[in-house]
Each structure stands twice: as C-alpha cells, then as structure tokens.
Amino acid sequence: MTKRIISVWLKYLKTDWICRRQPHFKELPFVMAAPERGRMVVQAVNPIAESKGIYKGMVVADCRAILPSLQVLNDIEGLSDKLLKALAEWSIRYTPVVAVDPPDGLILDVSGCPHLWGGEKPYLKDIITKFTNFGYHVRVAIADTAGAAWAVSRYGQITPIVDSGRQLDALLPLPPVSLRLEPTTVSKLEKLGLYQINSFIKMPRSALRRRFGQSLLTRLDQALGQEIETIVPVKPIEPYQERLPSLEPIRTATGIEIGLKQLIEQLCNRLEKEGKGIRKANFKCYRIDGNIQQITIGTNRPSRSTKHIFKLFEPKIANIEPAFGIELFLLEAPIVEDIGVEQDMLWHSSSHDEVAVAELVDRITGKLGDVVHRYLPAEHHMPERSIKIATSFQELPTTSWRTDLPRPIHLLAKPEPIQVTVAIPDYPPILFHYNGNRYTVKKADGPERIEEEWWLNDGLYRDYYCVEDENGGRYWLFRLGSYNTTEPKWFLHGFFA
Amino acid sequence: MKPATRVNELYKKSIISEMQRQVNAMQAVRSLPLEKNEQKLSFLENSFVDKIFPTTAIHEFISYENVTAAATSAFILSLANTFLSKNRFCLWISLNDIVFPSALKQFGIAPDNILFTKVSKPKDALWAIEEALKCSSIAFVIGEVPELTFNESRRLQLAVENSNTTGFIHRKNPRIENTVACNTRWRIQPIPSFLDKGLPGVGFPKWRVNLSKVRNGKPGVWDMEWVHDSLRLINNQLNITSNAARKIA
The missing domain is CATH 3.40.1170.60 (MutS, DNA mismatch repair protein, domain I)
Known part of the structure; x- marks a missing residue:
C-alpha cells in the first residue's frame, strides 16, 4: 500500500x-x-x-x-x-x-x-x-510523501490533493523554498535565477551536488519519494488497535455498547489470526468537546473471546460520560500474549477448565479490584514470609509444601500479645490470658525455634509452642527472645484445627 | 394367590422408590456416585439421602469463636478432600485473610490450587460466591460470610444446581441462625486430642461434628479425628437420634 x-x-x-x-x-x-x-x-x-x-x-x-x-x-x-x-x-x-x-x-x-x-x-x-x-x-x-505534501500545503496553487505517484508534476511549478531547504541554498538558487523547481530539477545530479550540497538532493528525493523520510509520531502507536469513527455523535449507552462490540470483534479476529490474546485493553472514547473518556480492563490469562472481553467491559460502560456525544471509539491492547490453538474445546479438559476459571477470576477482579491471589511456598522459615503470591495461573511451586512441621490453619496477620504464667523458663506456659479470657494449658508441644533472617531483618528469635486448652482449643504461641536479659514478650500467632 | 400378591407388592415398592427418586430430583438432592472412601465414612453418609454425600449442594457451617472457626475450616477441607475432586481450582472467598496456605496441605488439598479472594464487603463476597458457584470448572467454593438470608441462600442453591459445584458457606459469628435453603447445617467444635498415656505433646486434630440439619436425611453427632489424610470416627456412642441432635443444635 x-x-x-x-x-x-x-x-x-x-x-x-x-x-x-x-x-x-x-x-x-x-x-x-x-x-x-x-x-x-x-x-x-x-x-x-x-x-x-x-x-x-x-x-x-x-x-x-x-x-x-x-x-x-x-x-x-x-x-x-x-x-x-x-x-x-x-x-x-x-x-x-x-x-x-x-x-x-x-x-x-x-x-x-x-x-x-x-x-x-x-x-x-x-x-x-x-x-x-x-x-x-x-x-x-x-x-505520497511528506515533502510533497509540505510543499503543496505551503506553496500549492491548484489543488491540495496530489494523486498517488504525481508528486513530480505537483512540484514542478513551485519555488525552491518549498523543498524545505536552508536559507543560504535558497538565496543561492534565486541569485542564479532558478525560481521554480522546474528550472533545475533536470540538471545533472553531480552538478547540483557540487554547487548546492547533498542536502538539496536529499530534500528532492524525499519529496519525490525516492528516499524514505521517517516521521516520529507524538504518541507511540499501539500495534493492536482498532478504531471506529461515528457519523453522528453518540450519547447513549446502547450506542457505546454496539461500538465496543464491533471493535472487540475486529480486534479478536485479528488476534486469532496471529495466535495472540489480550492481557490488557483500553477502550477510549473521543468526545466532540475534545475530552477523552477511557475504561480499562485486564485479564489473568490471554483471552480473545469476544464475549468474555465484552463482559469485562460491560460494568464499566456506565463510567463513560458521553456529554455532547462521542465521535470516535478506539480499542487498543497494550499487552498481548501468545496463546495456543484451542483444540481442546471438544472435550472437557483441564485446559478448558483453566480458561473458565481465568474468566471467572477476570470477572471478579474486574468488579472488585485485585482481590484474587494464589499462593506458592517460599523458602523461608518465618511464617509470615513462608508464602508468596503467585504471578500467574500456570506458575508451579518450585519447592513442595512442607507438612513435617505443625502450622496453624488460621494465622493472625499480626501476632497478638498475651499474658502468660510460666513455671520454668524455656517451658510452655501453664496458662495464658487473651482477649480478657483465661486459658489453661493442658497439653503442649515445642518449642520450635525460628530465627529472624539477619540478612532481611533484625529481631529476636521466636520459640513456638503448640498448646491445647482444657476445652480442646489449639493455639500457636511464641516467646520472643529468651529469659536471659529481660522478661520476654509472649504472643498468640494462630489457631490450629 | 400368594405368589401373585408378592409380585404385586414388589411392583408397588419399585414404583414408590422410583417416585422417591423423582421427588429427590425435584428437590435438587442430586449427587454423583463416588467410588472412593465409601467404606470409611459410611457412618457419615448414612445421614444423607441415598446414603451419598450430596456434592451438588450448599453446606452451611456455623462457628462463633476463633478456635471453632479454625476447626471448621479444617473440617471443610477434609470433607472436600474425601468427597470432591482435588486437581481443580477452588475458590476461598472471605472477608479477611486469616487462612494460612502453608497449613492446608496436611488436610489433603494443594494450597496452590486454591484461589484466595479477600473482599471488603459481605455483599461483594456473596456476589463473588454466586459467580464462582455458577462456574462448573471450579471444584468447590468456600465462602465466609457472617449473614445469609433465605433468598440469598436460595440463589446460591440455584447456581449450584446448574453447575454441579459444591458450596461451603462458613458463617462466622452470625447474628441469628435463620432458616436457609442449604442442604445441611454443620457445627464443628474442637475437643481435646487423644494421646496414649504418658506421651507428651498435642495429638491429632479432633472435633465434635454436629450435623444439626440435613434435608431429607437424619442429623447426627460424631467425634472425629483427622489422621494421616483421612477422617476417622472415634466412637459411635454419640450417634444419637435426630431429635436429640436438634436439641443440641
């Protein structure tokens, strides 16, 4: 083209x-x-x-x-x-x-x-x-070229439309200044009586270069399309972008929905051909008063299902304020990723499951924000650091989950201080007070000593005890530090099943 | 004459059982027959219709304290481990993030298969639970909300009927224990663990499981222990009649 x-x-x-x-x-x-x-x-x-x-x-x-x-x-x-x-x-x-x-x-x-x-x-x-x-x-x-368009817009007399391939005809009657030359070159040309491009374009190139320098030839070639001139756009272009101008300004939600559906279909068709899926998409509405309204969605897994992507956009359409009307819709996908051919749609396979779950998570995150997390084991002993958030659905644990040490099923985000009565130092407490209640410890296990990782954080070590009270409630307590120097503090950190 | 009446009676019986099945189907007491663990938990399954744990259903759990909540979480996981497929994703929707993924493995569920969803409002939690229950690719959904009205529970029940997922609603500190459209109502209480005489330490997790309501089945109370990947009944003495169980509830 x-x-x-x-x-x-x-x-x-x-x-x-x-x-x-x-x-x-x-x-x-x-x-x-x-x-x-x-x-x-x-x-x-x-x-x-x-x-x-x-x-x-x-x-x-x-x-x-x-x-x-x-x-x-x-x-x-x-x-x-x-x-x-x-x-x-x-x-x-x-x-x-x-x-x-x-x-x-x-x-x-x-x-x-x-x-x-x-x-x-x-x-x-x-x-x-x-x-x-x-x-x-x-x-x-x-x-066809920026040079010719520049010349005709400034100095053209006849028509603003230069047909494809007719740059030379359009340029011939124009003055040399229309070639975007330096002022010195222009004055030289005028001094020699060369008032029109017509009068010097047929001269031998070597003669022109000798007298006026390479820049004149470059500019000429650029205007005629023999040399490529790159233009630097103000906004980098999103490679995955679809646009839909509307004849009449659109003000209704139904109108916006129709436009959005059409754009999603176009974009998804294109992505399907290229084997890609959307991870993030922006829908922009250019209003006639110059304002731009924008809504954005993200997916947890590359998707090119029109239905799914529309569903993610749907609740946000209400946020678009059409005011006097929207004249251009634009859908762009700044982040796309490769996806395999969906050959397993015939069978209820695990990959189909994964797509369905990813779509569900997209719906939830689309409405409630980034609330869904998957956790993987991290190689740390400190309970707070022993898990990390997985970055994707496909990410697998690098190490297996440990089951050899007792860990409570409910863990308090922040350990809560408790008052304890301890018979002998380095032994589990015989009773503790928490939230105004007194719990008598009947059975206890421990201690399991966990040191603070000095390369990450300063702090005292913790001695963890599993204890069971007389009613069968099982708790995870720890003592911060030892009895050597001062009275150490005790904390409740979790509840066992 | 005599053989003829016998045949007649058998015929009647078959008609009645067929009708019972139709009634069950209408009341959404559907469940998939499961091969595994049938022997181990037969005492529990005897409480349900057709002696099968209902998987296409909503189960309601009630807890009031921190320790009972922890026991309930663990019991839900052990039920899921026993009766449901484990290799699929499941959602854990709650209002706080108190669950510690590292501890879930011991109840037989891979923590990386669980999608933890922490929302701030109970209304959003209910919406998320319903959306998740509509998705047939989810193995089960654990939803932690304090309150559940009858209409809300009916919605969840309808969602489950179309997708064949299982819902576990864990109500922590509910204001009232209102009537809901769930299939069952459970109450799990931790009880002192058992150790051989003279052994130090804390034993296996042990709970008093109170199935206080079950649709078309008979409630019961059991003491159970979680030992090495399976639920174990401690003694059958507590398996009391339905009326007594209701009283305890």
Missing part, C-alpha cells in the same frame, strides 16, 4: 491562539515580539498586520512607524511547541500517526484512513472545517 501523508500548515498559529483566548484581538492588527540582541523583534504577525506590510523578523520600532495603531504583545516562550503538541494529540482522531512539524505545522500519516471518512476530499474537508471552527487559519495538502 502506498503511503499517504497530510501536511497541515497553521500559518498564524500563535496569533490565532491569542484571538481564540481574547476575541477582541480579532479586529486589531497585532504582533508578538521578543527581545533579540537588545531590540524587540517580531515573532508572529496576525493577518491584519501582515496586510499592512509587517513581517516576521522586523524590529518593533519600525513596525510602529509603519502602523502606529499596532498592538505589541509579549511572545511566550515555547508556546508554538506546546500548541502543536496539543493539536497533534487532538488530531489522533484522524490517524494514529501524527507528528509535530515545527515551527507551525503537523504531519499526519493517513495511509488507509481517508476511506473511513468517505474518501480523501471529505477527509481533508473535515480537517479544514474542524481547524477553522477552532479559529485557526489552516492549509492542508495530501501526497
């Missing part, structure tokens, strides 16, 4: 922005100026001032002499970059690949996009209307 590139030229970017914010400036001639070598130099001119003969680069004092009623505003540093970036992000509704073209343009790689708007003509028209409605003076052109 041939590339199609649009170049957008916002000639009065900064002054248009001022007029947008302060509408009374629309009727006044004004310039934006900044100090340069001790003088105020014009950085941007609005159309009214320009028609009076004021240009960028003039000194403000000279301008005032020409036009005494001229308003002078202070230039804002970095304004055009900021504006261009914001506009570029806004333009993502037209194509995912949008680049900033400083100081006053945008470049859009629209390959494969215009047909969604019904062709290139309506597409360009839509872009122009939108920008004009914002209050910007805009010129656009579409061509």
